Amino acid sequence: MDADSLLLSLELASGSGQGLSPDRRASLLTSLMLVKRDYRYDRVLFWGRILGLVADYYIAQGLSEDQLAPRKTLYSLNCTEWSLLPPATEEMVAQSSVVKGRFMGDPSYEYEHTELQKVNEGEKVFEEEIVVQIKEETRLVSVIDQIDKAVAIIPRGALFKTPFGPTHVNRTFEGLSLSEAKKLSSYFHFREPVELKNKTLLEKADLDPSLDFMDSLEHDIPKALVPSLAYSPSILIPELPFFQDGRRM
Amino acid sequence: MGDLPPYPERPPQQPPNRRTSQASQRQHSQDQVQPPAADPEEGQQIAPDARRNAPGWSQRGSLSQQESLLMPRAFQAEEAQMGSMEYPSMNTGFPLEFQPQAYSDESRIQAAELTTSLMQRLQQGQSSLLQQLDSTFPEPPVNPLDPFNLYQTDQFSEGAQHGPYVRDDPAFQFSPSEMGFPHYSAEVPEPEPLELAVQNAKAYLLQTSISCDLSLYEHLVNLLTKILNQRPEDPLSVLESLNRTTQWEWFHPKLDTLWDDPEMQPTYEMAEKQKALFTRSGGGAEGEQEMEEEVGETPVPNIMETAFYFEQAGVGLSSDESFRIFLAMKQLAEQQPIHTCRFWGKILGMNRSYLVAEVEFREGEEEAEEEEVEEMTEGGEVMEAHGEEEGEEDEEKAVDVIPKPVWKPPPVIPKEESRSGANKYLYFVCNEPGLPWTRLPHVTPAQIVNARKIKKFFTGYLDAPVVSYPPFPGNEANYLRAQIARISAATQVSPLGFYQFSEEEGDEEEEGGAGRDSYEENPDFEGIPVLELVDSMANWVHHTQHILPQGRCTWVNPLQKTEEEEDLGEEEEKADEGPEEVEQEVGPPLLTPLSEDAEIMHLAPWTTRLSCSLCPQYSVAVVRSNLWPGAYAYASGKKFENIYIGWGHKYSPENFNPALPAPIQQEYPSGPEIMEMSDPTVEEEQALKAAQEQALGATEEEEEGEEEEEGEETDD
Numbered sequence: 001m002d003a004d005s006l007l008l009s010l011e012l013a014s015g016s017g018q019g020l021s022p023d024r025r026a027s028l029l030t031s032l033m034l035v036k037r038d039y040r041y042d043r044v045l046f047w048g049r050i051l052g053l054v055a056d057y058y059i060a061q062g063l064s065e066d067q068l069a070p071r072k073t074l075y076s077l078n079c080t081e082w083s084l085l086p087p088a089t090e091e092m093v094a095q096s097s098v099v100k101g102r103f104m105g106d107p108s109y110e111y112e113h114t115e116l117q118k119v120n121e122g123e124k125v126f127e128e129e130i131v132v133q134i135k136e137e138t139r140l141v142s143v144i145d146q147i148d149k150a151v152a153i154i155p156r157g158a159l160f161k162t163p164f165g166p167t168h169v170n171r172t173f174e175g176l177s178l179s180e181a182k183k184l185s186s187y188f189h190f191r192e193p194v195e196l197k198n199k200t201l202l203e204k205a206d207l208d209p210s211l212d213f214m215d216s217l218e219h220d221i222p223k224a225l226v227p228s229l230a231y232s233p234s235i236l237i238p239e240l241p242f243f244q245d246g247r248r249m
Numbered sequence: 250m251g252d253l254p255p256y257p258e259r260p261p262q263q264p265p266n267r268r269t270s271q272a273s274q275r276q277h278s279q280d281q282v283q284p285p286a287a288d289p290e291e292g293q294q295i296a297p298d299a300r301r302n303a304p305g306w307s308q309r310g311s312l313s314q315q316e317s318l319l320m321p322r323a324f325q326a327e328e329a330q331m332g333s334m335e336y337p338s339m340n341t342g343f344p345l346e347f348q349p350q351a352y353s354d355e356s357r358i359q360a361a362e363l364t365t366s367l368m369q370r371l372q373q374g375q376s377s378l379l380q381q382l383d384s385t386f387p388e389p390p391v392n393p394l395d396p397f398n399l400y401q402t403d404q405f406s407e408g409a410q411h412g413p414y415v416r417d418d419p420a421f422q423f424s425p426s427e428m429g430f431p432h433y434s435a436e437v438p439e440p441e442p443l444e445l446a447v448q449n450a451k452a453y454l455l456q457t458s459i460s461c462d463l464s465l466y467e468h469l470v471n472l473l474t475k476i477l478n479q480r481p482e483d484p485l486s487v488l489e490s491l492n493r494t495t496q497w498e499w500f501h502p503k504l505d506t507l508w509d510d511p512e513m514q515p516t517y518e519m520a521e522k523q524k525a526l527f528t529r530s531g532g533g534a535e536g537e538q539e540m541e542e543e544v545g546e547t548p549v550p551n552i553m554e555t556a557f558y559f560e561q562a563g564v565g566l567s568s569d570e571s572f573r574i575f576l577a578m579k580q581l582a583e584q585q586p587i588h589t590c591r592f593w594g595k596i597l598g599m600n601r602s603y604l605v606a607e608v609e610f611r612e613g614e615e616e617a618e619e620e621e622v623e624e625m626t627e628g629g630e631v632m633e634a635h636g637e638e639e640g641e642e643d644e645e646k647a648v649d650v651i652p653k654p655v656w657k658p659p660p661v662i663p664k665e666e667s668r669s670g671a672n673k674y675l676y677f678v679c680n681e682p683g684l685p686w687t688r689l690p691h692v693t694p695a696q697i698v699n700a701r702k703i704k705k706f707f708t709g710y711l712d713a714p715v716v717s718y719p720p721f722p723g724n725e726a727n728y729l730r731a732q733i734a735r736i737s738a739a740t741q742v743s744p745l746g747f748y749q750f751s752e753e754e755g756d757e758e759e760e761g762g763a764g765r766d767s768y769e770e771n772p773d774f775e776g777i778p779v780l781e782l783v784d785s786m787a788n789w790v791h792h793t794q795h796i797l798p799q800g801r802c803t804w805v806n807p808l809q810k811t812e813e814e815e816d817l818g819e820e821e822e823k824a825d826e827g828p829e830e831v832e833q834e835v836g837p838p839l840l841t842p843l844s845e846d847a848e849i850m851h852l853a854p855w856t857t858r859l860s861c862s863l864c865p866q867y868s869v870a871v872v873r874s875n876l877w878p879g880a881y882a883y884a885s886g887k888k889f890e891n892i893y894i895g896w897g898h899k900y901s902p903e904n905f906n907p908a909l910p911a912p913i914q915q916e917y918p919s920g921p922e923i924m925e926m927s928d929p930t931v932e933e934e935q936a937l938k939a940a941q942e943q944a945l946g947a948t949e950e951e952e953e954g955e956e957e958e959e960g961e962e963t964d965d
Contacts, residue, residue, distance in 0.1 A: 018894075021563040023861045053856055053875070078862070102852055102875060206480060 006032070006046055018049070024058075027079040032060060035074065035082050043169075047073070050140070052105025059144060066166035067159050068192060068214075073144055075107070085137065088145035095132070096139040109136040152190040153217060156180075160210045167213075188214035463499055471495050522683035526576040548587045549578045555592070555890045561860040562871040564881045564894065566595065570682070577682035578606055584686070585677075586611045593676065593737075594879075594893035596729065601680045601709025605733060605893075608675045609668075662805055664693040670794060670802035671697065671734045678729065680709060687711060689730040694800025695722050700731035702908055704898055718908055732897045734796065740880035741793040741891050742843060742872060744782060747774050748792050750840065768792060768839060776887045782870035783857045786844040789872060789882070795836035804835070843872075876900055 006029060010020060020028065028046060036044045041062035050057040058079050061071040074082040099111045110133045160170045180186045195215045199207075454466035472495045481487050552575040559565035566574070574592060582590060585608070593605040665672045677686040703717040711726040721728055748768040782788050794802040837845060846854045854876050860883070861868040874880040879895020929937070 019560065019563055019565055019567075021561050021860055023863060024563060051856075051873075053852060 020049075024079050028058070031076070031080050031082060035060065035062065039072070039084075041072070045071075047144070050103055050143070052103035054105030056105065057103070057107075057140060065168075067169060068167045068190075073141070075140065077105075077107075085141050085144075088141045092138050093142040093145065095134055096142040098132075099134055099139055103140070104136055107135075107137045107140065110134065111136065111139065149189075149191050153187045154190040154214075156186045156188060156216075157211055159214075161213045162210070184217045187217045188212075189217065190214065461500070463496075468496065468499070471499065519681065519683070522681075523573060526573065526580060526683050547579065547582060548590050549575065549582050550591060552578065552592050554888075555892070558869055558883050558885060558888070558890065559881065559892060561869050562858070562881065562883050563860070564871070564892065566894070573682035574604060577604070577679065577686075581606060581608070581677060581686045588612075592892070593733070594895075596707060596732070596893070596897045597895065598707035598709035603678045603680065603707065603709070603729065604682065606677045606686070607737075608677055609673075610675060662694040662799060662801065664691060665801050665803070671738065671796055673793075674737075676730060676733055678711070687726075689726055689733070692727070692730045692734045693722075696727050696731045697734060697796060697800040698798075700728060700735065704907075707897060718910055729897070735899075736877055736880060736893055736897070738791075738793050738796045738802075740874045740877050740882075740893065741791065742789045742882050743792045743889050743891075744774075744777050744884045745788045745790050745842060746771055746777070747889065748790070748840060774887060777884070779859065779868060779870045779885060780865065782872075782884055783859050786846075786853075786855055786857070787842045789843040789855075789884075790840045791837075791843070792840060794839055797836050802836075846876075 007025065010025065032044050032046065035041070039062055042065050043063045045061045045063065047059040047061050050059065055077050058076045060074045060076070060082060062074065063069070063071050070087060072087075073085040075085055076082045098113050098115075113132045113134060114129050115132055155173075158170055158173045159167050161167050191214070193213060193215050196213070451466065454469070455464050457464040472492060475491060475495055476484050481491075484491075552571055553568075556565055556568065556571035560568070565571070578590060578592060581587070588609045588611045590606055590608040593607040596603040596605060672691045676689045678689060679686045699719060699721045702719055703715075703721060705715055705717055705728065707725060707729060711724070711729070713725040715721040715723065715725055715728045723731075747770065749771040751769045777788050796802055797804055799805070843855050848854060852875065854874065856873045856875060858871045858873065859865055859868045860871055869883050869885040872882045872884075876899060877893070877895070878900050880891070880893045882891045883889065
């Protein structure tokens with residue numbers, strides 16, 4: 001959620017039970033302001049929190065002018081000092097997929113994973129057990145990336161694309177009407193479109209190229225359920241996965 | 250005079266005066282052309298006319314005179330000759346941008362030349378006039394043009410070929426030919442014929458209807474905009490109704506908020522219900538007496554205080570939701586005979602969530618409902634008994650003894666009594682504060698056992714079926730109750746020493762080491778320092794009984810026969826006795842510290858935190874379960890509390906895989922009594938039939954032979 005509207009968004013997202021204690025909230029507000037100034041981001045979003053055994057990670061993301069450009073991810077253990085995380089690569093994701101269980105809470109912790117690798121020595125083929133060490137930081141990066149790709153959604157109309165390329169926040173967006181908010185088709189995945197090219201021409205004819213440039217949630221399997229909105233739906237919800245608690249994998 | 254070619258090029262919005270000047274121009278040509286031989290005469294005629302009027306043309310006023318002079322002649326013109334033949338002659342009179350037509354007659358060129366200069370002046374004179382008229386003319390209204398319709402339709406009825414010009418639909422009253430005008434300015438670029446046709450069409454559409462202010466053009470615009478915005482599935486079929494609604498909307502603008510109300514109703518209803526929470530029960534305030542009464546004890550705990558502490562820990566619902574929950578629990582306390590109650594937590598569901606209250610009734614209050622439930626189950630058992638007896642009788646009568654299935658359903662483990670074990674507390678749920686509370690039924694061991702095998706998200710509706718494998722015995726209310734029981738048993742913790750065992754020696758001997766199931770508060774509890782609570786898990790203990798694999802907290806031997814079972818088929822049961830000997834299941838006793846809890850994949854099952862690391866002297870110790878994500882407990886001084894806010898599922902490092910269905914059961918084993926063979930195929934049957942017929946034929950012959958013999962014998 002946007003650093004500017006952090007308190008309000010936290011109130012609204014409190015239905016699931018996850019919240020922030022007052023001291024964390026206060027420190028978040030101040031430190032996110034400083035992060036925005038230091039790294040010269042256009043917007044800083046509080047992504048969420050990943051629970052670990054020893055400590056919890058608080059994650060923030062910084063965006064530049066173009067909303068769809070890859071975001072910089074930062075993490076902090078105490079909500080005051082933030083460190084930049086490296087961008088996620090496919091190798092990292094593949095590597096960390098073998099690690100299961102909870103996060104430790106220590107970014108330098110290394111998971112050990114034994115793999116059987118075939119080593120060719122001349123004519124013989126050995127199977128050696130190789131212990132692969134995966135740093136928790138890598139795992140953190142890949143988990144955040146996967147969650148973003150899978151779950152980050154944004155309502156239709158909140159961003160628009162100009163012919164020059166960059167995506168902008170739509171200042172005239174006032175929220176979805178109640179009937180629109182109940183439909184899955186009015187939400188998009190907040191990432192580069194994957195399925196858009198596969199649409200038939202008939203479907204594409206209905207799309208508005210300045211607004212419909214991301215994948216819609218309609219065709220996702222399993223189907224997401226749109227929760228009944230107890231609060232007024234006229235609020236921009238850029239980051240819904242606030243309820244992640246590090247128990248993925 | 251080039252009427253036609255200039256016509257498509259001129260803008261359609263022409264003042265009526267232009268038409269008259271058009272007519273005048275046409276008349277000019279007519280006058281010129283009709284008696285070609287009399288050209289010089291006409292030229293003379295026109296010339297004095299023109300000359301006479303030329304000075305007048307520079308004045309605006311005289312133009313009308315000219316028109317009025319020419320008008321009567323216009324109407325008497327021979328229509329037949331008002332063909333396109335004349336227009337090109339007009340055209341040639343204007344050597345400006347006009348393109349001479351293919352069929353321009355040379356003979357007319359000479360005549361036209363005379364009028365060239367005149368027409369030029371006419372054009373210029375008109376241009377100023379036209380420009381003035383143009384500025385004041387918003388739309389071409391119908392009526393002023395009407396007088397000329399007749400004229401134009403007559404012209405139109407000629408149906409003369411105008412060659413390269415775009416012809417509109419004859420149904421249109423205006424054609425580009427009549428709307429054209431000599432150019433009033435050399436600088437205006439000539440529009441394409443197509444463009445002019447389009448503009449003419451648009452002008453037609455823009456005319457307003459006689460009965461109202463709406464023009465067809467605007468209506469079509471509204472209609473198409475509406476269709477494009479809404480994008481209905483089959484627009485053609487709904488076109489009629491859309492047409493009606495669009496028209497209706499134009500005349501009934503949305504001044505009132507009728508459209509907004511239906512959308513807002515769900516939230517309005519919710520707010521109404523919640524408003525009822527805020528009103529005090531028992532009428533309005535009557536002064537101090539009421540205040541004193543209410544200050545007395547209520548069974549409802551101080552939820553706001555609990556919420557505050559949990560907020561320090563970073564857990565919990567927002568403060569206004571907590572307050573509403575407090576009011577809802579107060580309402581519950583007024584409706585039900587409650588001895589103690591506690592806010593257990595919130596279980597999230599797909600559509601709606603559940604707020605759960607843990608309640609203990611006053612003595613003797615709840616038995617009425619329990620009896621009803623028991624009667625139902627007893628009735629069921631009796632029915633089954635009868636069924637078995639009848640089955641036995643039928644079997645004796647049947648010729649072919651169907652082998653009886655060897656499988657017997659495992660004995661039903663009786664559920665625990667109220668106020669003991671897993672059913673120690675009663676649970677009430679509601680979806681939102683303000684909605685009525687529903688009581689959850691007691692949980693049976695079978696339900697707990699099955700709940701351990703499945704993992705389904707809650708939908709939010711208590712009567713929703715739980716479709717799963719292995720099949721869950723019950724609906725969502727039962728599943729919810731089973732999960733609540735499991736969570737309570739696993740995650741209700743308290744600081745060491747808060748509870749102690751009640752000191753009765755008799756309990757210990759009777760139970761035989763199965764564990765005590767009652768505790769009481771320790772009045773001497775002084776609280777453990779927060780730092781110690783956070784450091785070691787041994788300072789926390791479970792204060793709910795562990796649920797055995799059987800599904801109960803106290804073990805029951807399932808093979809113990811009740812009286813009913815002994816009355817029924819004793820014979821069968823004797824045969825089946827023996828093979829199963831169940832071991833007594835033992836679980837950790839009550840009040841075991843958390844440090845004894847099993848690990849999950851080499852990770853501690855509980856995590857402790859200080860709520861605020863910056864000020865440890867005021868912070869609160871928080872314990873978080875790793876096995877049941879969402880279960881929290883806090884302790885500070887002498888206070889502690891548990892809460893669960895989550896989806897209601899256990900943590901598993903692997904993704905959930907539903908149980909596979911059981912392998913296909915064997916049918917009856919082949920034996921001497923029953924043998925399984927494949928059915929004969931059609932060919933085999935036919936072959937058999939043929940063979941039988943042959944055999945029959947053979948025997949018939951023999952029989953006939955015999956019968957003949959017999960017949961002979963009898964005859965004899």
